Amino acid sequence: MGFAVLPAAAWAAQENPQAVAAAIRQAIAPTLSSGSTISLGPVIGAQYMQACTGNLSVSITGIEPYEQAAVRCSAPNWTLYVTVTVAATEEVEVAARPIAAGQALSAGDFSLRREPVSLFAGRQVYHDAASLLGTTALMGLNPGTILTSDSVAEPVVVQAGQTVSVHVRSAGLDITVNAVAQQTGRIGQTILMINPSSGQHFSALVTKAGLVVELN
Template sequence: MRRLSAILGALLLATPAVAAPQSPQAVAQAITQAAQAIAPPGASLTLGPVAGAQYMQACTLPLSVSISGTAPYEQAAAHCPSPAWTLYVTVTVAQTENVVIAARPIAAGQTLGRGDITLAREPVSLYAGRQVYYDPAQLLGASAIMSVSAGGILNPADIAEPVMVKSGQTVAVQVISGGVTLSLNAVATETGRIGDTILFTNPSSGRRFSAQITATGPVLNLQP
């Protein structure tokens, strides 16, 4: 009997203890810290399932996390050095920015006033790859090319820049030559918006020349 008890005791001592499971919360915390370190300011993060961590043995050393992919959809690899295992978790990065939107429905051909547009914080994913506006003031006086519903994000395809110069109008044209800037009164022969290059006539000489319309007025840049 004593011999049997001794054998049983030896077998029990030889049986390895069941390893503790890894905490999913610890994995989620490590991934969140790593993702936040490279996320744009103001971005919010959403992690995919981390429940798979409970089937891993508890890591005895600090976890290391690497992030791959491109926002808004990235992947985190949480690696445990001892015992060695790696858990892959999806990370969704929701970045937002203040952009100009329609404060109320805008009709095609309508001239934009202060009550028509406003700033709102919108997810970048809604307009990724498109040019948008960040300052309502730059659109005051612009015309809507097409109808825009309330809350719609405005982009250059929707808007015609404000008319800065009308045909027949006498305006001051900035003439830049090297480091010298002069002002010349000239008559516009065309109507122009910001970014347009139109013809002007010098009333003194009758000479015609082209100048680009900018936010501060027509500019003629003479190359040295």
């Protein structure tokens, strides 16, 4: 009976895919922002490489969230490329229970939860309860919905026709005048005002501290 003779390489120990994955994670960890997570593409190709007798070196290229890891072994000499997807996350306010359209939000309507940035990239989100208290839901919101400036409106602090104090600031001076709002105003909006004494129209910014006019 004859016996087949296998090449010496066939008897060589194979690289451990888990060791390759661990090396990639260790290499990329210092570059991750707080709360970010990563997912790796297939590392199964490592099992077709001879076991590295030294340390694996890893270089990362590409731009978050899509990057690539080049895992290199010098003895024996081989390189394995693995895709890396980075998922940055942030703690943002989400609806904690069903919220009806037009409902003013109060404590208990929302809570902080860590979410992937990709779900709200490019939109204004909220990171603390104080910025949401008194806002109004622009639409019905299901529990878990990320709250953005598209789904809630800042609270109305001045009504059209209301006489309010306006802070006029210029060169370090802060002068208060009474004026009549020509429009309903929410925090962050600029609305038209009229000075009842002079009949002069001007614009004022609605802030949490009141209406403000900044003069250069």
